Amino acid sequence: MSPVLSLRDATLALGGRELWRGLDLDVEPGTFVTVLGPNGSGKSSLLKVVLGLRGLTGGTARVGGRAVRRGDRRVGYVPQHQGYDTDTPLRGRDLVQLGVDGHRWGLPSWRRSDVVADRLQQVEAEHLGGVRLGRMSGGEQQRVRIAQALATDPTLLLCDEPLLSLDPRHQARVVDLLDRRRREHGTAVVFVTHEINPVLGVTDLVLYLRNGRFVLGTPDEVLRSDVLTSLYGAPVEVVRRRDRIAVLCDCGPEELAG
């Protein structure tokens, strides 16, 4: 069986700059891949490649054995998000309904209330179906957005910083929901974040991008002082305390995945 996602010798350059080169990645069903790296290292661009929105400069990208393409129902996407205006008229169930209808532009739409209710239930948000998005907390909005991304029952879920501006309790809840989804449905997750700690316990693979280079492996293989020192070209110290990690570097103000 083909991996859910497969990149072979994948290279991406944007604006005359190479973001990563020679990336080989196979993501099997149910795998949780965490993508780390400083601002501008190409994390979101990687998701856009998998969504068929951006072409590779070299190599191939396949989803379930087929070349990536736009509007693939097997791929769910939770884009980066800054919150909704308080006067946004959409309610929770409307947003999920958009996920159901999204792939059927031009065809008659009908209410798939069973699907909408099921997806809201999967993220423990049944009570938010009738609530306007602008009246929800950040964590509630994020859960409804995940329900929307699950509307087509995807085999692969791409999440772009879904923990942004959530407090630790809400972060843990979102991570827990994604973890349950991949365990119960085998949905693979590719999760872009700046913070490793909230997802450390569920991460199978870490892809760490930086300045045209990358390292890929299990958290124990990648989140090591010697490996990150080599990636950053400057002394990096990885300190583990209980189930948390701190990444310390003398490389200036550059952001690290603490």
Ligand SMILES: Nc1ncnc2c1ncn2[C@@H]1O[C@H](COP(=O)(O)OP(=O)(O)OP(=O)(O)O)[C@@H](O)[C@H]1O
């Ligand atoms: N359409 C484009 N044309 C040229 N350059 C682009 C384009 N889109 C993005 N870039 C550049 O590509 C680089 C990677 O952007 P990307 O958004 O993938 O980074 P990122 O790692 O997700 O960053 P962040 O952590 O800030 O979200 C950035 O330097 C960005 O300015």
